[in-house]
Amino acid sequence: MTASSKSGSKTDAGRFFEHFRIGETIRHATPRTVTTGDVALYTALYGPRVAVQSSDAFAQAVGYPRSPVDDLLVFHVVFGKTVPDISLNAVANLGYAEARFLKPVYPGDTLSTVSEVIGLKENSNRKTGVVYVRSTGSNQHGEPVLQYVRWVMVRKADEAAAPTGEGVPTLAKVVDPASLGAAVPVLDRARWADDLAGGPYRFGDYAAGEKIDHVDGMTVEEAEHQIATRLYQNTAKVHFDGHAAQETRFGKRLIYGGVVISLARALSFNGLANAFHVAAINGGRHVAPLFAGDTVYAWSEVLDVAEIPGRADVGALRLRTIATKNKPCADHPDKVGAEADPAVILDFDYWALMVR
Amino acid sequence: MTASSKSGSKTDAGRFFEHFRIGETIRHATPRTVTTGDVALYTALYGPRVAVQSSDAFAQAVGYPRSPVDDLLVFHVVFGKTVPDISLNAVANLGYAEARFLKPVYPGDTLSTVSEVIGLKENSNRKTGVVYVRSTGSNQHGEPVLQYVRWVMVRKADEAAAPTGEGVPTLAKVVDPASLGAAVPVLDRARWADDLAGGPYRFGDYAAGEKIDHVDGMTVEEAEHQIATRLYQNTAKVHFDGHAAQETRFGKRLIYGGVVISLARALSFNGLANAFHVAAINGGRHVAPLFAGDTVYAWSEVLDVAEIPGRADVGALRLRTIATKNKPCADHPDKVGAEADPAVILDFDYWALMVR
Amino acid sequence: MTASSKSGSKTDAGRFFEHFRIGETIRHATPRTVTTGDVALYTALYGPRVAVQSSDAFAQAVGYPRSPVDDLLVFHVVFGKTVPDISLNAVANLGYAEARFLKPVYPGDTLSTVSEVIGLKENSNRKTGVVYVRSTGSNQHGEPVLQYVRWVMVRKADEAAAPTGEGVPTLAKVVDPASLGAAVPVLDRARWADDLAGGPYRFGDYAAGEKIDHVDGMTVEEAEHQIATRLYQNTAKVHFDGHAAQETRFGKRLIYGGVVISLARALSFNGLANAFHVAAINGGRHVAPLFAGDTVYAWSEVLDVAEIPGRADVGALRLRTIATKNKPCADHPDKVGAEADPAVILDFDYWALMVR
Known part of the structure; x- marks a missing residue:
């Protein structure tokens, strides 16, 4: 919800490029408790077959307390929260980087997402700009479960508006394997x-x-x-x-x-x-x-x-x-x-x- | 299941207009335990985003023991039970009134529905009539969770049959707001x-x-x-x-x-x-x-x-x-x-x- | 995963007729924890209305600890596990026999499947053969919940290959009703x-x-x-x-x-x-x-x-x-x-x- 949209109608039109500020933190709406119902739907929609996520018994045998939720289901839920604030007026989702899965998510956990704006770059046509955000999904204990960067091309509401700042973050081409496995x-x-x-x-x-x-x-x-x-x-x-x-x-x-x-x-x-x-x-x-x-x-x-x-x-x-x-x-x-x-x-x- | 249909085949053809009696109570089939699986499907089918129903953590923070089930999911389940008895031979579902949500429903609760016939009115063509029912959905403790009136145009099996009675209930145009919030x-x-x-x-x-x-x-x-x-x-x-x-x-x-x-x-x-x-x-x-x-x-x-x-x-x-x-x-x-x-x-x- | 496929690419091409041996036992992949999410999807996909499976309260009233999972959902999950090993190269699924449901399955139970090859018969065209398997689905305690025989026509990878053996099992036309109800x-x-x-x-x-x-x-x-x-x-x-x-x-x-x-x-x-x-x-x-x-x-x-x-x-x-x-x-x-x-x-x- 942008401040500007509040002054007009109660409908949220989403943020445009000139509404973002580098360093700004956005706490996204709609925390989401993930359940075995979501897991069943995920299975039914894609057909994953990895035993760790499919069987509590297998997961427990190898060392988990129970089957964790599929990592990509976690990704999609954490990502979905960012859409109303970040990409409702997006022209294109340009890329992802530095995504790390930090803790397992189990059915019953509640996920919420916070994003930090880490880069802005207006395009030369002055109609759009690229917004870089680092988004962190956390569980109900406040523990980060997933962090990633994405950048997205967002329309400007007003072509004449100046960007609030500029800067493009330096992103790792590859996540350091030494940091994996958390x-x-x-x-x-x-x-x-x-x-x-x-x-x-x-x-x-x-x-x-x-x-x-x-x-x-x-x-x-x-x-x-x-x-x-x-x-x-x-x-x-x-x-x-x-x-x-x-x-x-x-x-x-x-x-x-x-x-x-x-x-x-x-x-x-x-x-x-x-x-x-x-x-x-x-x-x-x-x-x-x-x-x-x-x-x-x-x-x-x-x-x-x-x-x-x-x-x-x-x-x-x-x-x-x-x-x-x-x-x-x-x-x-x-x-x-x-x-x-x-x-x-x-x-x-x-x-x-x-x-x- | 109508008495008349029992005498013929074992297949239930549903009730027709002349089978209803004012004051009659019908306990509907198929009690239903609502689960987080149903909640996940409801989310996936419509995309609701209200935080109270989406997040156990949010619901608990504001005062619920956990996320209640979406009210309209409750409505559809309670309503669905009435279809085989009330509207299998319906021409049209004409209206709803006086619906009140009386208690929260949580995953694990079992819903069942009872309907009372509160009005009947034959149409002048004598081929159909309007049936008014007040339906009450209750949980496994027998506590009402939802009550509403609906009226529906139902075919007659036999045009020559007389209605069992006539009468149209007086229904409130608006539920009294003082009664809300239970x-x-x-x-x-x-x-x-x-x-x-x-x-x-x-x-x-x-x-x-x-x-x-x-x-x-x-x-x-x-x-x-x-x-x-x-x-x-x-x-x-x-x-x-x-x-x-x-x-x-x-x-x-x-x-x-x-x-x-x-x-x-x-x-x-x-x-x-x-x-x-x-x-x-x-x-x-x-x-x-x-x-x-x-x-x-x-x-x-x-x-x-x-x-x-x-x-x-x-x-x-x-x-x-x-x-x-x-x-x-x-x-x-x-x-x-x-x-x-x-x-x-x-x-x-x-x-x-x-x-x- | 066949031995032969391991030597080539890492992709599993599935077994062909000449890879099966009578008496061989295959433990299938992807054990599966069945949840209320699966039950909700099963309900939403087919519309079953049997009260025992629909309502925990009804099930408990008549003697179950809670609603068991629909028998056919159990069948499909147990059957599904066998597909990558038995019928990936099938021309046709020819029949089922001697299927018995041996224990109730409840949400939270984990199902896995083992099959024994009980018959092989090459077809006269030498391009295909019929494979008979007896498959047993078990829960996380190792207790059989479902056993059945199916036979399926499977392609040969190499027409010149000889079958590893031949023999057709004698199967009951009808399961003895005295054995039912377990x-x-x-x-x-x-x-x-x-x-x-x-x-x-x-x-x-x-x-x-x-x-x-x-x-x-x-x-x-x-x-x-x-x-x-x-x-x-x-x-x-x-x-x-x-x-x-x-x-x-x-x-x-x-x-x-x-x-x-x-x-x-x-x-x-x-x-x-x-x-x-x-x-x-x-x-x-x-x-x-x-x-x-x-x-x-x-x-x-x-x-x-x-x-x-x-x-x-x-x-x-x-x-x-x-x-x-x-x-x-x-x-x-x-x-x-x-x-x-x-x-x-x-x-x-x-x-x-x-x-x-």
Whole structure:
């Protein structure tokens, strides 16, 4: 809710570029208790199969008190809270960086989000600017569970308005693997059953440069992405208003990019079954939009493998997961270079923890 | 299950107009335990954002033992139980009145519904009649949580049959605001955080006559309204049977009116964020049908503001919420007078409690 | 995960016919904690109305500690686990037999599945063979909750490969009714309220030969069956990949047969309200495929009525439930004989327990 909007109607029109100030802290609305109901919906919407998140019994055997909530469900809920304040008037979500999952979230925990504005840069057309925020999701005890940076292009309400300041933060290209694993208890590797987990390959079986086609495809319907995006209380209207969408350049609703990330991650089980935890997101770009009726495929490249100091139970794989639409990934379609493939919709760079 | 249907096949054909008797009490089938799973689905289907229902931590801070279930979810579940007995052979659901929410419902509570027939009036064509019922939803302790009147036009099985009696109840046009608030504990206003709640406007900021456009639109898909309506175990076949619907005058499935009410209420968060509780429904009319693919918009007029005796924590806003299809509400389209707008689908008059 | 697939890529291509050995035991991946979230989704996807599963209060009144999970939800979850190992390369799911529900499953229980290969038979074309497995779903205490046999036609990876053995198991045509009821506590019949349960007919009111049209129809959308099938973590790609489906003989996604079984069972409430428990499945055949947009109807014939030794509270009805698409069942369309009706999609033979 902006101060300016209060003076007019009671409807919140969202912030525009010139309303943001560097250093400003925004506590976002609608804290959210995450439940087993949300977990069931997440499973039903994407089909994740990682045993730690699927089975309390498996989670307890290896060292958790119970199954933690899927990391990406946490991400979407924490992210969703920021939309009304940060990106209601966004033209494009430009990128993510420095995302770290800091504590496990369990059903019953309540998540809320605070964002700090860490950068502003007006575009040369003076109609838009880029806003950088560092958002922190915390649980009901005030403990941070997720922190990440995103930057987004936001419209100006008044082209003549001057920005309140300028500055672009320096962001790490890769999260330091030494900082990973905070959300994972020390695991009892002896009780990690590969057959129950669904794959025989452990940390030591992967090497940088390896490419894995995740084979399966998943078609997305309007009802599915709308149900998912509302579950996260993400209010970006481009996902929901089919009537208004007729007047846009696409002529139809856009699917929330988080749906693509979750689908690609769920598909990646086939080849990465023991990569049980998203520990950090180094970067992510939504290269092209996804629409209802499209089918998502994915493949991954292992960019790096890293040990984590003090952890003999788990190691970190730096993965680049590429998602495409309507094109299987057997030949690893990519978006870079002369052979950039227009089927690519997501380029996602993250650290996954894998049992050793 | 009617006595008459027992003599024939074991399939229940539902009651027809001449089967109802004034004063008769019907205990409806299928008591229903409401869970956090239902709450998650409700969130995913409509996108409500009121903090009291979204966050256990917020609810506890202000005085609830935990987040209560959304009032309209309670309404739909209590209503759904009545369908097989009251409205399986209905031509139209004509109206609601005197609805009061009497106690909070929490996940784990079991709801069941009893209806008393309080009025009957045969139509002059002798093919149909209007049935008035007062329905009471109770929890597992037998405590009423919701009571309301509805009237519905029901077909006769036999045109020659005489009604069992006649009489039309006198119904209040407005629920007395002095009776509101039974379902709300005394709130600790100091701990109601406007930023977490999502809006700076409290009871004192609203005045009768004020009109608020809720701005956003939500397109509804077949899968969404079917999932919602089955969640309430509402069995009205017009919502589910697309094959039979081809032979109807619309040629397609009708969306349960309760879906429209819930969407309009969720959209109204933008402008009414602190109106955290539906305390009573004065009246409601489904002016026109909604179909899959349509986009719902809404606006509200404040009809009245009322203090509640003995309550310094909350006040009551009497709101008239109008929902439209495929037409934004910036200019407050209405259904009355010479300028009745065919886009209007719902006219809903209710009391919302708002923190002071 | 097959040994052969490990040597190649890390992606699991699933087992082919020549990879199975008679007597082999496979512990399937992805144990699954079933929650009230899953129950809510199951309700929302099919609309079941049996009071025992819907209401903790009703369940407790008659003798359960709380509402057990719907038997078919248990079936689908236990079945889903077997898909990646047994039927990823299946041409057709040929049948089920000897299914028995052995213990109630409650929210919070974790299900896992083990299968024993009990038969193999290569087809004369040498391109496929039939695999028979006996699958057992167990809870977190290692107690079997469900056991069943299914057989499925599986492709060979290498036509020249010899089967590892041959043999076809002898399967019972009907589960012995004396073995039924293990999953049902002794019920307090005096507290079974027919009005709450939704039907006046008890065990003694049904006779062999009786046919019941369940009247209602339910149209299925792509989003609904995908959400259901992912909820069970069933990974069969024919249900999800609309892009690849364009190249198949149907040109579109196939709906998981379990969706049809659950819909037919939910529709059968109208006529069989007091048949509260699926105790055993004698056999089931998916006669024809179902596609999104089709409407499912059902009717049932009582094949047999049986007392259960030592049980004065419940009796068993052997039911044959026929489901059709896009054709109501008033005249009991069947699939046998000269008048086989192409609208029939399911022929399902099971034992239901009904209160006496």
